[in-house]
Amino acid sequence: MTLTEPDSEAAVTLTRRLSPLDRYLAVWILSAMAAGLLLGRLVPGISDALAAVEVGGISLPIAVGLLVMMYPVLAKVRYNRLDAVTGDRRLMASSLVVNWIIGPAVMFALAWVFLPDLPEYRAGLIIVGLARCIAMVIIWNDLACGDREAAAVLVVLNSLFQVAAFGLLGWFYLDVLPRWLGLGDGQGLDVSPWQIVLNVIVFLGLPLLAGFITRRAGEKRMGEAAYEQVFLPRIGPWALYGLLFTIVILFALQGETVTSRPLDVARIAAPLLIYFAVMFFGSFALGKQLGLPYDRTATLAFTAAGNNFELAIAVAIATFGVTSGQALSGVVGPLIEVPVLIGLVYVSLSLRGRFTWT
Template identity: 75%
Template structure:
């Protein structure tokens, strides 16, 4: 994907030969990413609304509450990105205490508290939607954030470490925080309370499926590929072949998500708008606050970007599964969980471009990188004439 807005890059190409050559090397997929995502949303929405039984058929293809079409899309999306991670460099991330502590504070202290506050402030008269949003705020992202980080040229190794770290905390803290924010804290504040019935297995299963499988596959692919050939062959020949599948998986997942809820979205538009407002504020505040914190503690562009996206995203699969298991598939809590990714996808795509725009202004001394979904990053020094 281009490191800057396609329109801006095209305008500068006329006066910058180096930039022109870079733009020319971008695949059609990368140049028009927002167009493909918008098209996937429309296709999914129309299919779910106009094709009789289409959404129900997709929803029925599930094992133990896990949607197989969504699982397939996420696994295909995450595998190429995790295959690009240089696992022999993870120690450079685990030693960065500023990054690790910042991520834990943002994800497990600030994020849930912010969603709790927004849900009560903006949905005081809609208890089901309010509870659903609080559950969304507790489910930290372990899947789709991988691709947003990669598109924004974040640190792949740092993203792998932070996602793994959040997965461990998710298993430990999700149930405890759910009890605190739904039953304990509202009681202290004199507000109505709610319960949360979630099994530890549901959380572990989410982590194993949506992180464990693609992470293991990516690690083994790099390990075996470099052993059979070498790193140069692996990164210059193999990765460009599997890279586009990340975007294919993303687009497929978006189509399925919108198809599953096409009828609910179009038949209850005012409810969707009410749910969307706190989500929009949440994503914007979490991302901007995380970005500002990364700058304040002295992180560079790539790790600041990784910190922002890993803090802003949410594990919608876990949130939806918990809502359905606790309150039912037709509940307001489940609808709030479903609206989460429908708002998150376009917002975080927009924030990818915001991040790339900020890089040229806030990190002017750092080498620029052109990172396509087709392969590894190319630094500015490497592509200069």
């Protein structure tokens, strides 16, 4: 479906009203990536200093950035409309299948195809594929004009399955399946359920609770109209500030490692790029085939393509060590995911106008 003339004029007007932060989002993200790499490479000891500031295996600087990023978006969610999402059985069932059956299987296959001779990197990629996204997907979905209520429901659903299934799937894909397929000896995955629960509480529970309380209290105090039109625009930019801060910290933490081992990074990046493309476009096509509207199709695609990098890195470090190849794969994951998914935001928005949506 092409835009009508009035729609085109409205789009131009909207573009002119966008703040510089929104209009040049890709520029700011690329700049944040470059700044992080330069900090990690040029400032002695900064990566060690940032890595030392953690509690329970969770990096506090990254946690702060993600919380600041997610809070404004979750404060926008209309929690009184969540029943409309939970009643959409097509969306709920397809999300579970894509995230917990197809996603891990796709990453397992790509890891073995591209890294048959590098078992440490291969295992790290498989761990990344098992850690379904519960944090940064909120911002990608919002930027792509996805369904906020659907995103909130799906990340909660992923969180519950993550607690219940992460360790079991890790044992299956790292140990059992390779033996069944005759690919050699498997690798164990020693992951504490408490570590997964803590990860879910910090990166989803806290901002979700804060967003829920803010909306309830804000609507009660100032009314829904004032809350939507006055309060939300004031806190909205902080989501992007948090995103940019998180990107700088991520790249600063691993800047020296990434720039000193470019060939290894390239080998890890190749299957990741294919994984993101397969998961996003496959889920997007599935949503369209199921007759989902654009906003829920976009939500399905981004929740399928994104990964919980913080959990993947923490598990890899706890199980195999901070200098292991598994940990490097976990680190490369978000460094590739951030630029790829911001590009997919623009792809998603362009697809929005090419189809007739129910």
